[in-house]
Amino acid sequence: MSDTTRARPPLGRTLLRLFTVQGSWDYERMQGVGMGVAEEPLLRDLRRGGNGTAYHSAVARGAHFFNAHPYLCGLAVGATARAEHEGLPPEQVERLRTALCGPLGSLGDRLVWAGWLPLTSGLALVGVALGLGLPAILGFLCVYNVGHVALRWWALRAGWRYGARVAVALREPLLQRATAISGPAMALAVGAALPLVARFLSGDFHGPWRVAFAAVTAAGFGLLWWRRQALTGLRLGLVMLALAALAGWLWP
Amino acid sequence: MTLDLQLVLLAWGTLVGLDLVSGPQMMIARPLVAGTVAGAILGDVWTGLQLAVLFELFQYDILPVGAVRYPEYGPATVAAVSAAHAAAGTLGLGLGAFVGLITGMAGGMSLHVVRRLNARAVQRSGPALEAGDPRVLERLHAGGILRDGARAAVVTALGLGLGQLARAYLVGGLPPHGVALLNVAAVGAALAAGTAGTLRLVGRGATLRWFAAGVVGGTIVAWLR
Numbered sequence: 001m002s003d004t005t006r007a008r009p010p011l012g013r014t015l016l017r018l019f020t021v022q023g024s025w026d027y028e029r030m031q032g033v034g035m036g037v038a039e040e041p042l043l044r045d046l047r048r049g050g051n052g053t054a055y056h057s058a059v060a061r062g063a064h065f066f067n068a069h070p071y072l073c074g075l076a077v078g079a080t081a082r083a084e085h086e087g088l089p090p091e092q093v094e095r096l097r098t099a100l101c102g103p104l105g106s107l108g109d110r111l112v113w114a115g116w117l118p119l120t121s122g123l124a125l126v127g128v129a130l131g132l133g134l135p136a137i138l139g140f141l142c143v144y145n146v147g148h149v150a151l152r153w154w155a156l157r158a159g160w161r162y163g164a165r166v167a168v169a170l171r172e173p174l175l176q177r178a179t180a181i182s183g184p185a186m187a188l189a190v191g192a193a194l195p196l197v198a199r200f201l202s203g204d205f206h207g208p209w210r211v212a213f214a215a216v217t218a219a220g221f222g223l224l225w226w227r228r229q230a231l232t233g234l235r236l237g238l239v240m241l242a243l244a245a246l247a248g249w250l251w252p
Numbered sequence: 253m254t255l256d257l258q259l260v261l262l263a264w265g266t267l268v269g270l271d272l273v274s275g276p277q278m279m280i281a282r283p284l285v286a287g288t289v290a291g292a293i294l295g296d297v298w299t300g301l302q303l304a305v306l307f308e309l310f311q312y313d314i315l316p317v318g319a320v321r322y323p324e325y326g327p328a329t330v331a332a333v334s335a336a337h338a339a340a341g342t343l344g345l346g347l348g349a350f351v352g353l354i355t356g357m358a359g360g361m362s363l364h365v366v367r368r369l370n371a372r373a374v375q376r377s378g379p380a381l382e383a384g385d386p387r388v389l390e391r392l393h394a395g396g397i398l399r400d401g402a403r404a405a406v407v408t409a410l411g412l413g414l415g416q417l418a419r420a421y422l423v424g425g426l427p428p429h430g431v432a433l434l435n436v437a438a439v440g441a442a443l444a445a446g447t448a449g450t451l452r453l454v455g456r457g458a459t460l461r462w463f464a465a466g467v468v469g470g471t472i473v474a475w476l477r
Contacts, residue, residue, distance in 0.1 A: 021275070022275065023396045024395070024397070026370035026396075027368065027371050028374060028375070033393055059385075060381060113315055118312065121282060128305055129305070129474075184459050187450075191465065191470060195467060196470045198474070202439055209436055217440040224313075233312075236445060237310065238354070241349060
């Protein structure tokens, strides 16, 4: 560690900025500008001794192209800021950032978007369908965000601790276990939620309307599965509503 | 519905829209939360919960990875709940779904516009960014968040306005069986989208067996209740 590294880096300020890391998302640098904003507090020590060049160069590099899962961006922010403090050559810092995009994106997508989020939302759906109402929604917000904030904080601290050797952090057993468990847990929770919400939403349908509901669902699912490259849930919903409105209007 | 309530819904929809991408991504943008709170604001938690669950199913059709384009269901659910609440009765669910899906589509397109505007702003500030000027960096970032906030407000306002229009032209214009058809189509499409989206996420192999176990368990509980 160089003598420019403070004993207590401003990780709290960086964490707060990381909550808006995608605020200026664009098609060229993607999360780059947000990453630069988040990293900047960790780079201020580089200005010590009137050496503004190192600081400005590091800030400029921090805002270059970056794209990964937003909750894990802290890992790259911490690692590159530490690498700048340790005086790694600029090309090596750039390579480190580039190398982290893929693994952090893939890990975050599996762990959060395809795991933790649908798992907690599926459990909330089960709760609502079983009549828990508002407490189920509040429970979802609390439980989801405990995991969310913990992941962001862990990522930032791990990045700062390991610097250029950040790959070590990605091999942590707890992270590996969580990734392995989140998929099956999500499948079980959402699988259980689907029949329960079907009953919750179709409570007002009786007699032939229940048959019509089953037929519409089956036909919709078949179409979405068969034409999955072209048809989305939104398009299917709009087409079905338009057809239903037309049929209802024409029905004598 | 009073103007005060409309303004509170507009503010809530704006916060929900900001949460989707700009931050803090604490999932108030999830239909389950956005719709329930909108219902609570209107004093109609039941309608809020129903549309929240309906749009949560549509949300399962989306995996927001990389730079993929997708509809925005947060402000859409707020608008849907507002439309359904004002058209109290059985027309609520179908009308809400109609308003919400169109608003969701508009929301998705507006995200694309904001990202292009952000790209232009970044291009204009290219030299200052390459010089490592932190003030320019922060200004660009704040500008992006402001643009997204304005976008979310416009999308929510559009949805609330669409709800008023749809109510004016559709309520009373459909016979009872037409209303029932609309509700069946809304719930059926949502369930189909939710199931297909989840199955795409689950894939094949062991995870599919866990999904099947969940469906069996959920069906038994639903049947016993």
